[in-house]
Amino acid sequence: MLTIHYSPFRDSDGTITKDSKAARQALGPEWRQALQYEDTLIQSLAENLGDEYVLICNLTLPQMSHETDMILFSRRGIWVFGFFYLEGLYKTDGARLFAYSTKQQRYKRCRPDVIAQTYQAAAALNQSLESSLPQQNIRLPWIIPVIILFNPKTNLQLADTVTTTILRPADFYEFSARTVRKFNEVISEEELETIINLVKAATQSVEPAPPQKKTFVRRETRHLGLTTSQWIFLFSIMITVCLILSAIGVRIYQTPSLQTMLLSLWDQTLRLIR
Numbered sequence: 001m002l003t004i005h006y007s008p009f010r011d012s013d014g015t016i017t018k019d020s021k022a023a024r025q026a027l028g029p030e031w032r033q034a035l036q037y038e039d040t041l042i043q044s045l046a047e048n049l050g051d052e053y054v055l056i057c058n059l060t061l062p063q064m065s066h067e068t069d070m071i072l073f074s075r076r077g078i079w080v081f082g083f084f085y086l087e088g089l090y091k092t093d094g095a096r097l098f099a100y101s102t103k104q105q106r107y108k109r110c111r112p113d114v115i116a117q118t119y120q121a122a123a124a125l126n127q128s129l130e131s132s133l134p135q136q137n138i139r140l141p142w143i144i145p146v147i148i149l150f151n152p153k154t155n156l157q158l159a160d161t162v163t164t165t166i167l168r169p170a171d172f173y174e175f176s177a178r179t180v181r182k183f184n185e186v187i188s189e190e191e192l193e194t195i196i197n198l199v200k201a202a203t204q205s206v207e208p209a210p211p212q213k214k215t216f217v218r219r220e221t222r223h224l225g226l227t228t229s230q231w232i233f234l235f236s237i238m239i240t241v242c243l244i245l246s247a248i249g250v251r252i253y254q255t256p257s258l259q260t261m262l263l264s265l266w267d268q269t270l271r272l273i274r
Contacts, residue, residue: 001051001053001055002051002053003055005057005058006057006060006067008211009026009027014039016032016039023035026211027211027214029215030216031214033216034150037085037150037169038070038083040172041081041148041169041172042055044172045072045176047176048176048177049176052189053074053180054074054192054196055071056070056196057069057070058070058211060206060207060208061124062127062128062203064120064124066209066212067211068080068118069082069083071121071125073195075141075192076141076183076186077141077143077180077183077186078142078143079143079145079146080118080144080146081147082118082121082148084150085151085154085214086099086110086216087151088100088153088155089155090154090157091156091157091158092115093159094159096115096116114147115147115164118146118147118164119145119164129199133195136194138191138194138195139186139187141186144165145165146164147164147166148169148172149168149169150169151216
């Protein structure tokens with residue numbers, strides 16, 4: 001299998017760069033672990049697939065604001081891979097991903113949404129090829145999005161209608177050894193080479209997207225040191241205190257005896273101070 005790397009943190013042969021400072025700033029503190037996880041997938045594919053397969057890593061497709069983790073080209077089809085590292089409880093809804101917020105106790109849209117991004121990458125790849133291939137009398141192979149869940153603490157609930165392939169790393173060897181091979185060949189070696197060259201040509205003028213953070217723990221956005229949920233909780237306490245004080249003030253205003261008692265206490269306090 002031929003592997004082509006576009007990552008700025010790898011050499012042309014895929015070796016992880018020694019410039020750890022730049023990688024840490026771009027990818028996050030778990031950058032090396034994330035790249036090593038990716039290496040296990042690349043090795044699994046290489047062990048099971050022959051020279052007729054081509055794997056392109058970290059390529060920025062036209063009209064995309066993020067890079068695509070991996071694209072596997074073959075005569076049987078094209079697989080677009082998205083990697084997901086975050087722990088927690090998630091669920092799918094079509095091509096969208098939702099994360100469960102323990103603070104708000106509800107699901108809300110996950111950002112970044114790896115499922116939506118992978119679908120967008122598959123659509124961008126399809127769009128860049130569908131205008132050129134018919135002119136060359138080449139049939140466009142299936143373009144299949146695949147999500148890899150690296151973190152064992154990721155709990156993903158799939159919708160009734162599953163619109164994408166979801167894999168754990170433990171399932172990937174079987175996927176690369178059998179699933180990829182079960183499809184019939186739909187194009188020739190020459191046609192596959194033409195498709196890959198078209199993709200390379202389409203991406204040459206594209207500015208590489210900045211690498212996304214590869215974090216393993218989902219962190220809530222903070223404002224002045226507090227998360228959104230913490231600010232909501234703080235404001236709710238402040239409003240409650242204000243309502244209690246208002247109720248006390250109204251009660252005092254409506255009760256002359258309490259007014260007299262408070263004025264007497266205030267007068268005695270002033271005398272003591274003097």
